[in-house]
Amino acid sequence: MSGIITVTAPVNIAVIKYWGKRDEDLILPLNDSVSATLDTNVMCAKTSVCARPDINENEIWLNKLKEPFNNKRLQNCLGEIKGIARAQKSVDEEFLSWNVRIYSENNFPTAAGLASSAAGYACLVTALAKLYKVKTDISALARLGSGSACRSVYGGFVRWHAGVKPDGSDSVATQIVNSLHWPEMRVLVLVVADTKKHTSSSKGMQCSVATSELLKYRVQNSVPKRVNDICKAIKDKNFATFAEITMKDSNQFHAVCLDTYPPCVYMRDVSHKIVEVMHKYNEICGQTKVAYTFDAGPNACLYLLEKDVPEVIALIKKVFPTTKQDFVKGLPESLEGFPEIPDFDFLNLFPIQPFNKDLLKYLIYTKVGDGPQEIADGSHLLNVNGNPIN
Template sequence: MTRVTCIAPVNIAVIKYWGKRNETLILPLNDSISTTLCTHDLCAKTSVMASPEFTEDRIWLNGREESIKNPRLKNCLLQIRRVARDQTPNVIPESWHVHICSENNFPTAAGLASSAAGYACLVATLAQLYGVSGDVSAIARQGSGSACRSMLGGFVRWHKGVEESGSDSIATQIAPASHWPELRILVLVVSDHKKKTSSTIGMQNSVATSELLNYRAHQVVPGRVKKMEKAIMEKDFTQFAEITMRDSNQFHAVALDTYPPAVYMNDTSHSIVNLIHKFNAAHGQIKVAYTFDAGPNACLYMLESEVPEVVGLIDWAFPAKDMKINVLRGLQTERNVPKESLTGKLEMQPLSAGMLQYLILTKVGDGPQKLEGDFVHLLDKSGQPVKKA
């Protein structure tokens, strides 16, 4: 009986992944770049246990047992076992089944690419269990494309690769989290009632119908990836921020160019975009960048020194429902009520209350980590999910 528990981070792309060239292997049309968020504030946690007593592989996700027959899940398990057979045949006998239990420490409703953290955590935990070493980001990629970026901390590049097998479509670290410790990420969780378009479906439709997608993937992104790597290495926030905003907009443009269109941002999202551009213009420099994934929530990038002003600005522009300040999870901060000399320049009025659900403040962090101790596991010693108090 062996039991292993890991946590793995969420990542937020600054150069977006949108479109696969191979659906089965999950090979992307273009490179992408992300920052890995600190697991203190947002993470997936997975416990895996192998035992000769288990009669089948089983999985529990966020408290509910799910089918192990999900092809992406099965594939990750299969591939880790295949590597283990070559590398570490004596660690876990091939005939043993596994129990997997996984959960996020943030609501799935937050729309924060929970599948990326989830698959990264699954693969990292299985790799620990089977004693597999070396790069397993290509296995995580086959669970959920962007999961490969959550296998590393700091600033991460997912290379599209050129091999048909996908063996070179892996994640590499541009710089560790410690390279740019001043960077902060403020997530604005937007209220939304719209039924979500799955990003898998939206992406497939874009590849099939958007004439702009190929141009973006092949003609625009390569240049942006180079500039973004340079901006990160030089800690050039202005460049970092501008490319991030442009690339978020272009990703949503391509989604809109899809037939039928895939629309992820809503009116509140666009109000956030407008606010950030007006705020930067009022300061005469780019102090904040926004980026949006396949959902209405904004991720704002800024330097630590700007956080109190920006959180105060958000409270002003997007007042909480009871007119108190917005709930802030993660890192805590002071809030500076914006001066009239600033708000006068924004050319906008505060929106009606309740457009945001809450905020999460975090920073760039490390990759997956193995947890030690008797009380860290989500599975008990018999391999059943631990009952919560």
């Protein structure tokens, strides 16, 4: 027993967006949000933790770089877990007095703006909760690190309840359905070529809460109905309804960002081109086959069913021509075993001409997956002495 705990945790992509806090310290949101958890085999955070008597101070490495430990959110997470452990007497006082080492990395570029902090904090608190053997709602712990991280502690489709209590005890995530419920659901992440620094979502939402009149309406009127409707659509596996709500909520979230003063602008010309192409595609198909959603950055996430993946990837390659050999990453894009023969003829008639080359950097093909998992094969990121293996 090395005493090292290693966990992987997934990214999640919201279909009903979290934007705006009712409590900055406890990270309590103004509205419920809903997301899908993505397969950790394609994208994940991986974190190893240990506590040892021979470590002089708490230390953390993120993607191979040592970071300062005096981050308030990190301290909150560790402090909360140790407090619970003490109350539950789940480990002894001596163990609680030891310092910790944390080594965390993502298997995807952090800079891609792919909710890396959500996966990272879900991973961290899961690992620490196991280290200190606490029995508690992991989602509430993850929320203290990064709001949307609470949705990454479950697989499948997940709802983060805003809650109403001032202490935040009812602001937790619950699973709507697990990852096996809608096995045909697929996700394409379109990473755009964009180097501009955006306003952090934390600052952006603070500014929206302070200045956007439309945010109030969204929180009180639009979101509650959408959350109910999309939860039902997910349970019923009603793709058209799921997709329409997803697109409308993404659009409304970015509308609120634009209504903020000064405005927060996350989508770029290329993002809007993706939107236009997907609406045109759905229109030509005579049914809603694909939904887009954008977080606080220019990258698109597309939700679609497995049977339509070859057609949509072909469409993307046609309209957003690429010079890159390894443009499609993630799951194999093989056509074998697809229940329908995709229609590639429509591409020649598609009414939007190809844009400039390489507007997209790459495409990640993935699916809905499970929540955090402890790694049992011993492939830790810390060695038996608690030192980073890299």
